[in-house]
Amino acid sequence: MSRARPFSTALNIVAALALLACGHDRASQAIDSTHAGSSFKVALLTPGPISDQSWNAGAYQGLLRIRDSLGAQVSHIQTKTPADFEENFRQYGAQGYTLVIGHGSEFQDAAKRVAPEFPKTTYVTTSGATTGPNLAGLSFGFAEPSYFAGMLAASVSKTGKIGAIAGQEIPPVAESFRAYAQGARAVNPAIKIVTSYIGNWDDVSAGKEQALAQIAQGVDVIFQNADAAGLGVFQAAREHAGTYVIGSNSNQNGVAPDVTLGSVVIDLPLAFLTVAKEVKDGTFKPGLVVLGSGTRVVTLVLNPTLASKIPNTMRSRIDSLQAEMVAGKFQLPAASDSSAHAKS
Amino acid sequence: MPAVSELRMGRLLAPTLIAALVVATGVLLAIGGYDVGRAAEALVNGSVGSWYAIGSATLVRATPLILTGLAVALAFRAGVFNIGAEGQFLVGAAAAAAIALTLPKTPSLILILLALVVGAIAGAVWAWIAAVLRSRFHVLEVISTIMLNFVAAFLVSYLVRGPLQEPTHVYPQTESIVAAAQLPRFGPTTRLHLGFVLALLACAVAWWAVRYTAAGFRLRVVGANPSAARSAGKIDVDRVTTRVFLLSGALSGLAGAIEVCGVTYALYENISPGYGYTAIAVALLARLDPAAVIATGILFGALEAGAGAMQRDANVPSVVVSVIEAGIILALVAADRARAMRTRSAVA
Numbered sequence: 001m002s003r004a005r006p007f008s009t010a011l012n013i014v015a016a017l018a019l020l021a022c023g024h025d026r027a028s029q030a031i032d033s034t035h036a037g038s039s040f041k042v043a044l045l046t047p048g049p050i051s052d053q054s055w056n057a058g059a060y061q062g063l064l065r066i067r068d069s070l071g072a073q074v075s076h077i078q079t080k081t082p083a084d085f086e087e088n089f090r091q092y093g094a095q096g097y098t099l100v101i102g103h104g105s106e107f108q109d110a111a112k113r114v115a116p117e118f119p120k121t122t123y124v125t126t127s128g129a130t131t132g133p134n135l136a137g138l139s140f141g142f143a144e145p146s147y148f149a150g151m152l153a154a155s156v157s158k159t160g161k162i163g164a165i166a167g168q169e170i171p172p173v174a175e176s177f178r179a180y181a182q183g184a185r186a187v188n189p190a191i192k193i194v195t196s197y198i199g200n201w202d203d204v205s206a207g208k209e210q211a212l213a214q215i216a217q218g219v220d221v222i223f224q225n226a227d228a229a230g231l232g233v234f235q236a237a238r239e240h241a242g243t244y245v246i247g248s249n250s251n252q253n254g255v256a257p258d259v260t261l262g263s264v265v266i267d268l269p270l271a272f273l274t275v276a277k278e279v280k281d282g283t284f285k286p287g288l289v290v291l292g293s294g295t296r297v298v299t300l301v302l303n304p305t306l307a308s309k310i311p312n313t314m315r316s317r318i319d320s321l322q323a324e325m326v327a328g329k330f331q332l333p334a335a336s337d338s339s340a341h342a343k344s
Numbered sequence: 345m346p347a348v349s350e351l352r353m354g355r356l357l358a359p360t361l362i363a364a365l366v367v368a369t370g371v372l373l374a375i376g377g378y379d380v381g382r383a384a385e386a387l388v389n390g391s392v393g394s395w396y397a398i399g400s401a402t403l404v405r406a407t408p409l410i411l412t413g414l415a416v417a418l419a420f421r422a423g424v425f426n427i428g429a430e431g432q433f434l435v436g437a438a439a440a441a442a443i444a445l446t447l448p449k450t451p452s453l454i455l456i457l458l459a460l461v462v463g464a465i466a467g468a469v470w471a472w473i474a475a476v477l478r479s480r481f482h483v484l485e486v487i488s489t490i491m492l493n494f495v496a497a498f499l500v501s502y503l504v505r506g507p508l509q510e511p512t513h514v515y516p517q518t519e520s521i522v523a524a525a526q527l528p529r530f531g532p533t534t535r536l537h538l539g540f541v542l543a544l545l546a547c548a549v550a551w552w553a554v555r556y557t558a559a560g561f562r563l564r565v566v567g568a569n570p571s572a573a574r575s576a577g578k579i580d581v582d583r584v585t586t587r588v589f590l591l592s593g594a595l596s597g598l599a600g601a602i603e604v605c606g607v608t609y610a611l612y613e614n615i616s617p618g619y620g621y622t623a624i625a626v627a628l629l630a631r632l633d634p635a636a637v638i639a640t641g642i643l644f645g646a647l648e649a650g651a652g653a654m655q656r657d658a659n660v661p662s663v664v665v666s667v668i669e670a671g672i673i674l675a676l677v678a679a680d681r682a683r684a685m686r687t688r689s690a691v692a
Contacts, residue, residue: 043656050661077655080617082517082608084652087401087535091656094396105515109610170514 038073040280042066042099043092045085046078047106054227054250055268059103059126062272069273070280072098085110093118099279101126101138101272111135122279122286127172131287138275141292142172143179143332144325145264146223148300148318149246150183152261153221154191155314156244161192163219165210165233167201167226176248176264179332180223186333187314194219198229207232215240221261224248234259244309253303261310262302271297294328365675376664383658390653391646400535401652404607406645408433408619410543411599413626413637414550419592421554421632423567424585428474428489429596430620431496432467436597438500439466440604441518441611442508444525452524459525460542460601467597468590470496475589479582485589493620501613508611518611527606539602543641546595550634563588596620628677631684 042063050060060076067074075097077088085107092100093114101124102111108128115123115135128137153162164180166173181193194217196210207229211222215236222237224230225248234256237243247255247263271291278284291297299322302310324330373380391402412429419426440463447455470492477483501516503509510519527537554560565573566584573579599619608615626644630636654660 075656075659077652078661081614082610082612083404083603083615086607087404088652088656090400090535091653106517106612109517109520113609 038071039098040070040072041075041095041097042072042276043075043077043088043097043101045088045100045102045107046076047104049078050076056103058250058266058268059101059272062269063101065269065273066276070276072276072280082106082110086114089114089123090117093121097121099124099276101275102128105129108137122284124275124289129288134286136275136284136286136289138271138289138291139172140266140271140298141290142176142264142298144293144330145298145300145322146176146179147183147186147332148322149223149262149264150180150185151187151314151318152183152300152302152310153180153223153246154184154187155311156261156309157188157191157221158242159218159220160188160190161194161218161220163211163214163222164193164195165198165207165214165222165224165226165230167198167229169197173225176225177223182333198226201227201229203229204232204235208236211236212240215243220244221246225264231255244306251301253301253305257303257305259306260303261306262300265299265301267297267299270295293325293330296326299326365671369671372667373660373664376660378660378664379658383654383660386653386657386660387650389650390657391650396534397649397653399530401649402642402646403540404535404537404645405648406642407537407540407543407606408599408603408616409622409626409644410638410641411546411602412596412619412623413630413641414543414547414634415592415595415599416623417627417630417632417634417637418550418554418563418595419588420627421567422563422585422588423570424588424592425484425486426471426474426489426589426592427486427624428471428492428620429592429599429623430616430618431489431493432470432593432596433600433603433616433620434493434496434500435470436463436467436600437604437615438503438508438600438611439463439597440601441521442503444521444605445508445518448522448524450524455522455525456527456605459605460598463601463604464594464598467600468594470597471589471593472586475586478589479586497613500611500615504611504613510610516613520609521605525605526609527602529606535607537602537606539606542598542602544638546598547634547638554634559587596623625677 044059044063046056046059048056050056056078063074063076066072075092079085079088085102089100089102089110099122102108103126105125105127108125108130111123111125111128112130112132112135115121115132119134121134123135124138125136126138131137162184164177166177177195184191184193194214196214198206198210200206207224207226209232211224211233214222220242221244222233223246224233226233227249230248234245234252237245237259238256244259244261245256246261247253249266250263251265252263253260274291274295274297275284275289300318302315302318307315321330370380370384373383390397392398412433415429415432416426440459443459443462444455447458450458471489474485474488474492477488478485504516504518508518510517527539529535529537554563562573562577562579562584565577565579566581570581574581600616603615604611622644626637626640630640
């Protein structure tokens with residue numbers, strides 16, 4: 001057993017890399033990325049790969065839009081473990097970044113620990129609830145577009161039974177489904193709403209089972225908010241003609257164009273740009289930031305392929321209500337008393 | 345011990361391979377359109393470029409790798425192919441988090457000790473399952489320990505969504521552990537915690553014990569030739585391997601407990617990026633030597649830290665970083681094995 005060898009191996013590689021770095025030192029100063037040296041620096045931490053065409057991809061698009069629209073110098077890292085969260089928050093703080101976004105609620109504990117040490121940096125966690133003098137949680141107002149989704153579902157349903165399926169009953173989902181039920185009752189006071197939870201967010205076949213169970217009960221429009229597991233809902237609908245789905249979070253109209261009436265879409269790039277602009281102008285107020293009514297960040301996007309299935313009057317009604325929402329003039333009816341809406 | 349000329353040959357081989365790898369990495373980055381110089385600069389700066397990088401990035405990442413690497417090295421030395429360091433790490437982390445969350449009022453020193461000890465015991469228990477399966481039912485531990493890794497991962501998933509979930513029941517993680525349960529850090533600006541010293545101590549003690557104690561001798565004999573150990577040495581092989589299983593599991597469990605008490609302060613689903621698997625590379629590269637594990641653990645810690653900096657400062661996406669890491673691991677292990685084979689043929 002020789003102990004000298006692994007050490008020498010380690011030394012060799014460190015030395016070789018160090019040499020490489022030295023050799024290229026001049027070049028690295030000459031070539032700089034767009035807007036390097038800009039004093040407005042924005043960093044993004046994503047919990048997964050930016051190739052996911054969903055949660056993380058949208059965030060990365062947002063970062064690029066901040067770079068292009070606001071001339072920011074940007075950096076992105078995909079964190080692999082919770083141990084990475086704090087280290088990267090700290091590194092970005094130490095490097096003088098103006099805005100650091102942790103894209104997911106899992107980042108909030110680490111952000112809370114690090115933020116006080118770098119008061120000049122603004123930390124934002126997407127769907128976080130932790131706040132501080134330079135720490136904000138960013139969430140999305142899902143209620144109004146969900147209300148419109150409910151109107152849409154009730155107007156298309158022929159059986160008078162509509163469904164809602166999510167991964168788990170977390171507060172934002174519960175709020176969304178409440179508004180969905182309200183919207184549906186506003187159109188058809190007698191409508192029946194079946195809600196089920198899969199128990200997780202990634203089991204496609206479990207999502208399909210829940211959808212099939214609802215279809216068996218006579219449900220013919222399902223609003224799904226179950227991430228990857230929600231793909232099973234589309235599969236179930238495709239196997240049962242006359243059943244339709246409303247998607248969530250990203251524009252899922254292309255997932256199954258033949259059965260998707262529309263999607264409640266979060267425009268993550270727009271959300272990030274909105275926050276970054278305020279941070280740059282110095283008008284940003286850290287706290288719980290809800291982007292919803294009064295912005296275009298969360299909207300119901302109808303699927304043009306199935307436009308013929310939606311009554312024309314309903315389409316124009318949703319359009320005009322949505323325009324009111326974007327202008328900040330639309331108010332949801334009070335949530336508590338559902339019987340009142342049944343009468344209206 | 346190999347002849348001098350063989351040593352020289354071995355020394356020539358490794359730099360050649362590594363030089364080739366460095367060039368290949370550069371070419372790969374250049375093809376991908378990345379700034380090779382900046383990437384290399386970030387790799388070095390992020391791992392050894394400053395005291396902060398060395399302490400807070402490299403050594404913090406090296407700590408779990410050293411402990412799990414030691415766990416694997418000791419097991420392999422005794423012929424116990426424990427591939428389950430990952431699972432033992434996870435149950436250790438879960439147990440430590442559970443202790444810290446249920447006894448938050450305990451005085452700091454006792455709470456930390458308790459969390460670490462219970463974490464180690466949990467890891468040992470997890471390994472003991474594989475030990476019993478091997479000694480009683482002749483189940484290959486390579487299979488049982490790998491399977492137990494999956495069980496442990498699902499167990500953690502269940503815990504952070506069930507009994508140990510944070511109070512609002514929204515996020516799949518536990519609440520943060522109280523300050524009293526957190527391992528002390530070496531100063532306010534560093535993330536380096538006491539766990540690193542514990543890892544070094546564990547390696548030192550293991551190195552000494554393997555070399556100079558009767559138990560260490562039994563471990564080596566059983567690893568070298570179990571039948572000879574049984575017939576000529578009158579060694580109870582099953583007992584030795586069971587103990588090695590327990591020790592190996594305890595070290596991995598301790599690594600998990602230290603990660604919770606020293607770094608993450610909460611239990612998460614993906615708390616390990618595969619430390620228990622990287623540990624196998626760490627142990628093999630150290631030629632299963634407990635002292636050399638320190639060096640190889642730090643090397644891999646530095647690679648991980650440098651990879652993060654490459655992504656942050658040179659826009660090299662994590663996929664490329666992973667490819668580079670894997671390439672480095674392969675080249676290092678290949679170089680090491682090639683040398684070992686040459687040495688063996690020279691001796692024969």
